Amino acid sequence: MQDSIIQQIKDKLDIVEVVGSYLKLQKTGINYRAICPFHSEKNPSFFVSPSRQMFKCFSCGEGGSIFDFIMKIEGVEFGDALKILADRAGVELKTDRSYKQFKTIRQRFYEMYELSCLFFEKQLSASSKGGKEAEEYLLKRGLKKETIKKWRLGYAPNQWTALSDFLVGKGYTRKELVKAGLAVQKGSKSYDRFRGRIMFPIFDLNSQVVAFGARVMPGKESIAKYINSPATMLYDKSRILYGLNFAKKRVREENFIILTEGYMDTILSHQAMVENTIAAAGTALTKTQLKIIKRYTENLYISFDMDSAGEMATNRSIELAEEEGFNIKTILLPKDKDPADIILENPEIWRERIKKAEDVFDFYFQYAFSNFDSRTPNGQKKISQFLLPKIGSIANKIVQAHWVKKLAEGLGVDEEPVWEELKRITKKEELKESLSSKQEQDGSGLKANTSKQKEADKNRKRLLEERILFLALKNNKNFEKVGEEDINLFSPLLKQIFLILQKAKGAAARKKALEKVEKDNNEIKKVLDEALFMGEIEDFGAEEGEAAEIMEKEIEICLQEFRKAAIKERLEFLEREIRLCEKNKEEKKLLKLVEEFNSISKKLKAFN
Numbered sequence: 001m002q003d004s005i006i007q008q009i010k011d012k013l014d015i016v017e018v019v020g021s022y023l024k025l026q027k028t029g030i031n032y033r034a035i036c037p038f039h040s041e042k043n044p045s046f047f048v049s050p051s052r053q054m055f056k057c058f059s060c061g062e063g064g065s066i067f068d069f070i071m072k073i074e075g076v077e078f079g080d081a082l083k084i085l086a087d088r089a090g091v092e093l094k095t096d097r098s099y100k101q102f103k104t105i106r107q108r109f110y111e112m113y114e115l116s117c118l119f120f121e122k123q124l125s126a127s128s129k130g131g132k133e134a135e136e137y138l139l140k141r142g143l144k145k146e147t148i149k150k151w152r153l154g155y156a157p158n159q160w161t162a163l164s165d166f167l168v169g170k171g172y173t174r175k176e177l178v179k180a181g182l183a184v185q186k187g188s189k190s191y192d193r194f195r196g197r198i199m200f201p202i203f204d205l206n207s208q209v210v211a212f213g214a215r216v217m218p219g220k221e222s223i224a225k226y227i228n229s230p231a232t233m234l235y236d237k238s239r240i241l242y243g244l245n246f247a248k249k250r251v252r253e254e255n256f257i258i259l260t261e262g263y264m265d266t267i268l269s270h271q272a273m274v275e276n277t278i279a280a281a282g283t284a285l286t287k288t289q290l291k292i293i294k295r296y297t298e299n300l301y302i303s304f305d306m307d308s309a310g311e312m313a314t315n316r317s318i319e320l321a322e323e324e325g326f327n328i329k330t331i332l333l334p335k336d337k338d339p340a341d342i343i344l345e346n347p348e349i350w351r352e353r354i355k356k357a358e359d360v361f362d363f364y365f366q367y368a369f370s371n372f373d374s375r376t377p378n379g380q381k382k383i384s385q386f387l388l389p390k391i392g393s394i395a396n397k398i399v400q401a402h403w404v405k406k407l408a409e410g411l412g413v414d415e416e417p418v419w420e421e422l423k424r425i426t427k428k429e430e431l432k433e434s435l436s437s438k439q440e441q442d443g444s445g446l447k448a449n450t451s452k453q454k455e456a457d458k459n460r461k462r463l464l465e466e467r468i469l470f471l472a473l474k475n476n477k478n479f480e481k482v483g484e485e486d487i488n489l490f491s492p493l494l495k496q497i498f499l500i501l502q503k504a505k506g507a508a509a510r511k512k513a514l515e516k517v518e519k520d521n522n523e524i525k526k527v528l529d530e531a532l533f534m535g536e537i538e539d540f541g542a543e544e545g546e547a548a549e550i551m552e553k554e555i556e557i558c559l560q561e562f563r564k565a566a567i568k569e570r571l572e573f574l575e576r577e578i579r580l581c582e583k584n585k586e587e588k589k590l591l592k593l594v595e596e597f598n599s600i601s602k603k604l605k606a607f608n
Contacts (some may be wrong), residue, residue, distance in 0.1 A: 002012065004092065006067075009082070012089035015053045015066045022073055023295045024252055031537055037073060038062045038296050042325075056530050058537070061463050063241050072206075079104045084206055085605045090407055092419045109180050109234050112172055113201075113209040116182055119166050120154025120199040120212075130217070134198045137218055141264060142344040145420045147271045150246075151201070156214060178235040181211070181230040194227070196220075202228075202235070202281075203245045211235035213242075213263055213281055228281075235250030238286040241293065242266055242279040247294055250275040256299035258331070258354065259285070259317070265303075265339040272347035274354065275341075287316040290324045301357050303331035306340045311367050318360055330363035361403055364390055369410055380411050385422055464558055465494050470531040471555040472498075475548060476507055479557045486559060489566040493523055567604045571597065 016032055019025065025032040025048060036046035036057040040165040045059035056063035062072060070081040088092050123131050136156040138148055156163065164174060164183050177183035178485040183190040197214035204210045211229035229235055234381065243266040251257045258277040260266050269277035280289055300321050304314045314330065321328050330434045331343060331353050343350045368386045373379035389408055406423065408415045468486075472479040479501065487498045497514075520523040574597045581590040 005086070006375070007084075008083050008091050009089045010053065010066065012091065012221070013066060013085060015055065015069070016048055016050050016052065018066045018085070019048050019055055019069055022069075022295065031533075031538070034292070035535075036060060036062070037291070041493070043197065047244065047533070047537055049536065052529055052533055054533065056528075056533055058463075058534065059435065061459055061466070064526065072436075076106065077104060079145050080106050083107055083110075084208075087206070090284045106233055108172070108176065110178050110208055110210075111233065112167060112176065112182060113211070113234065115167060115170055116163060117152055117154065117199075117201045117209045119163055120156055120194075120201075121152055122154075123157055124148070124155040124199075125233070126155075128157065130158055130196060133217060137198065141340070142268055142271075144271060147267060151267050152209070154199040154201070156192065156194040156197050156199050160191045160195065163192045163194070163315065179232070179234045181235070192228075201540055202240060202242060204234075204240065205245050205248070207245045210240065211237075215263075236290050237283045239287055239292065242281040243270065244278045244292070246270060247276050247278050251296045255299055257297050258301045258303060259293075260339050261304045262338065262340070263311070268340045268343040269350065272343050272350055274351060276405055280317075284313060285320060287320060287324065290321055290326070292521065294326070295325060298326055300326040301331055301354065302363075303333065303339055303353075305333070311371070314363060315367055317364070324362075326456060328360045329357035330360055331357045332363065332366065355523075361390070365410065373409055380413075383407075383411065384418070385425075387420050388418075388425045392422055461562065461569060462491070464562040464565060465490055466530060466534070466563060467495065467558050468555060469494060469527070470534040471551055471558065472501075473531055474535070474551055477548075477552055479510075480557055481552075481559065486563065489563070497524060497527065547569075564604065567600055570600055573602070574600070 016025065019034075020032075023034040023037060023046070025034050026044070030049075030051065032048040032050070034046045035042045035044050036059060038046075038057060039060040039062075041059055046055065046161060047055040048055045054063065054065055055069055057078055066070075066085060067078065067081050067500045070076070070084055071078060074081065074084065076084070081585060083093065125131065135148070137358040138153060143153075164177055167177055167182070168174060174183060175240075178185045178190050182193055184193050194212060194214045197216055200213040201209045202213060211232070211234070212228060213228050216223055216225050228237065231237065242263060247270070249258065254276045256276065258269065259277045260269065260277060261281075262279055263281055264276050266279040266281075269275075278293075280286075280582075293325075302314055302321075304311075305319070313440065318328055318330075331339075333353065335340070339350060342353065350579065357371075364387060372382040372386075374383055386408070387403075391400055391403045392548070394403065404418050405415060408418045411418070418444055468482065472482055482498060487495055487502075491500060500513050500517055501510050506511040514528060574593055578590065578593050578597065581587075581593060
């Protein structure tokens with residue numbers, strides 16, 4: 001792709017706006033920060049620089065330009081990130097000769113889904129009997145015509161190959177349609193996956209169609225009520241949240257999100273001007289979906305149908321959300337009614353229910369007492385078995401006492417036996433945790449931890465390198481503390497930077513040398529930008545002289561830790577090589593490796 005196209009996109013887009021459409025950013029000085037979306041953390045270490053047009057997490061190390069961010073957060077190749085950002089910037093890629101080399105299979109899938117959506121939309125507004133019936137059904141359910149248009153609802157004709165014939169006419173093969181999940185292969189022939197159904201396009205965060213949910217026409221409920229697109233390179237149901245593309249702006253404004261069960265719940269809620277509503281349609285709520293929600297808010301309101309399946313789904317969703325640290329409330333609805341029913345009856349009732357959303361424990365009590373008979377000993381046992389572990393997890397003893405009292409009243413017993421049972425269950429849970437912790441230290445657990453630890457060590461070494469560069473650039477004394485042996489242990493790019501800096505004499509000469517190399521090497525420019533970015537957000541909390549002293553001490557610590565990390569990395573490499581030599585019976589090589597291993601091990605012991 002010509003540099004001019006990439007530059008045009010960068011000139012038209014601000015990284016703060018792009019990243020801000022995915023994450024909740026807070027201004028801090030001249031920069032912005034957020035909880036990093038690429039690793040689990042409680043304190044924000046992810047920063048965005050408007051002046052440098054770059055992002056960087058100073059904990060996990062992820063960083064780069066808007067292109068790097070989109071590739072990482074969307075899980076796409078450069079060509080796809082280019083298209084997403086070009087569309088956003090209003091830059092036409094097809095005018096560029098190099099566009100074709102970036103036109104990936106994913107983009108052909110996007111095109112097929114977009115054309116399919118247009119096809120289904122046209123069928124809904126067509127004069128055919130099926131299209132009219134589908135539109136009448138949607139209007140009867142309370143949708144306005146402008147809502148149908150906004151959410152791009154459509155109708156799939158009840159014909160075997162209507163969509164396939166249309167797309168083949170546009171230059172796509174039947175084989176591609178099967179791979180994209182739009183058609184189904186049977187023997188040597190294929191037919192449309194969706195036929196005679198109302199179509200709900202499923203969008204990604206950029207409002208691109210990536211899948212479909214399809215509802216059977218009323219009166220034909222003998223077949224599956226809903227079918228969804230299968231997993232494809234565009235669609236992973238565990239990652240998609242229906243309506244989040246439309247909801248994300250309002251979620252930031254309101255600072256809470258409402259999770260419903262179905263398409264119609266979400267669409268009608270938006271129509272009722274409650275636009276911070278989404279659905280985990282087509283799947284039970286997943287940890288991945290919760291991590292995506294957390295980019296926007298930590299406040300989650302759950303409103304699922306209050307039938308037995310809905311109660312179970314709510315209970316499981318709450319458990320997962322609690323694990324991810326959400327503040328949770330539940331919107332309790334009457335039995336056999338969902339948000340769509342309430343909104344159709346009166347949108348104001350829905351808005352009132354949201355205002356009166358209750359503590360998660362209110363849901364737990366409703367769930368327990370509606371599923372088990374509190375008048376029988378067995379029912380009382382099951383209610384207490386469900387509720388007491390949850391009450392036991394409450395840290396605040398006053399709040400805990402409130403729910404113990406409520407449980408005792410609900411069961412019609414004194415508080416004392418409830419407290420006794422709570423103590424017994426709490427001890428049992430503590431024992432379980434203790435056993436689980438011990439099991440993690442066995443062979444298999446240790447193996448998994450070792451693998452994770454290796455990755456963590458590698459990442460830490462890289463972060464230490466970046467920190468050393470930042471501190472070395474701050475003043476000459478820091479720079480002089482980095483020795484030849486350290487430079488030889490650095491990664492190739494950092495080694496190259498330090499060798500350039502070594503040749504230049506004095507701070508002014510080093511600055512000039514770096515400016516020159518930055519023009520010729522984009523990778524070096526990126527590393528230096530990140531080091532200078534670190535300087536912008538760093539606060540040593542001291543006067544200039546004291547700050548210099550603090551930094552001098554810190555670079556000594558960083559260098560020591562880096563040397564230890566580099567030695568550990570070398571030992572791991574030697575360990576692998578020794579095992580290989582033993583297997584291949586290469587005795588001469590084995591002796592040399594063992595000798596080096598022992599020598600380096602002594603160096604590591606000297607640090608400890």
